[in-house]
Amino acid sequence: QQQVKQSPQSLIVQKGGISIINCAYENTAFDYFPWYQQFPGKGPALLIAIRPDVSEKKEGRFTISFNKSAKQFSLHIMDSQPGDSATYFCAASSYNFNKFYFGSGTKLNVKP
Amino acid sequence: GAGVSQSPRYKVAKRGQDVALRCDPISGHVSLFWYQQALGQGPEFLTYFQNEAQLDKSGLPSDRFFAERPEGSVSTLKIQRTQQEDSAVYLCASSLEGPGAYEQYFGPGTRLTVT
Numbered sequence: 001q002q003q004v005k006q007s008p009q010s011l012i013v014q015k016g017g018i019s020i021i022n023c024a025y026e027n028t029a030f031d032y033f034p035w036y037q038q039f040p041g042k043g044p045a046l047l048i049a050i051r052p053d054v055s056e057k058k059e060g061r062f063t064i065s066f067n068k069s070a071k072q073f074s075l076h077i078m079d080s081q082p083g084d085s086a087t088y089f090c091a092a093s094s095y096n097f098n099k100f101y102f103g104s105g106t107k108l109n110v111k112p
Numbered sequence: 113g114a115g116v117s118q119s120p121r122y123k124v125a126k127r128g129q130d131v132a133l134r135c136d137p138i139s140g141h142v143s144l145f146w147y148q149q150a151l152g153q154g155p156e157f158l159t160y161f162q163n164e165a166q167l168d169k170s171g172l173p174s175d176r177f178f179a180e181r182p183e184g185s186v187s188t189l190k191i192q193r194t195q196q197e198d199s200a201v202y203l204c205a206s207s208l209e210g211p212g213a214y215e216q217y218f219g220p221g222t223r224l225t226v227t
Contacts, residue, residue, distance in 0.1 A: 042221075044203070046215055046217070089155070
């Protein structure tokens with residue numbers, strides 16, 4: 001059973017546009033939700049993370065929106081740039097767990 | 113300020129060979145994780161160490177997979193009698209704190225190809 005479901009699988013956005021990636025989870029014990037960015041040949045790098053006591057967190061052009069009742073969270077990339085072209089993974093975990101559960105990834109292509 | 117390093121970066125093994133993959137975590141990080149990332153997929157958990165203790169190995173796919181961290185720093189993931197389905201990128205991550213609710217820093221991975 002996939003613990004975290006991510007969509008879309010791929011996304012094409014024009015430069016300056018907004019990229020939106022969605023994730024949904026089932027386990028209400030999750031209380032830590034990071035987003036990772038991965039470039040080809042590199043390991044995932046933490047972009048931004050949120051805990052469920054807030055509904056939104058913003059860091060620069062990156063915003064996480066969190067809906068606890070719907071068990072959904074999303075990543076918004078404002079003013080998308082070609083350098084943002086990468087694969088993005090959502091994940092979920094908890095203090096009581098020893099692991100991250102990752103989504104299947106979204107390949108973002110920002111066209112100049 | 114070195115990050116997590118992994119070696120080798122690429123490994124080609126013939127089916128049936130044994131391989132050993134090394135991870136050097138960030139100095140002082142208590143927790144170390146191994147993940148397997150199949151092509152086009154998200155990382156999947158293999159095993160977790162807190163210092164030298166292997167606290168969770170529930171993700172290891174078979175008894176051909178073995179991991180150790182004898183002195184609580186460097187870790188080695190060993191795969192015996194490699195099979196084609198073992199082909200993947202093996203990622204190591206470390207974290208300053210204990211269990212899973214803290215930032216994990218990933219290494220660049222080892223791409224294993226079994227022919």
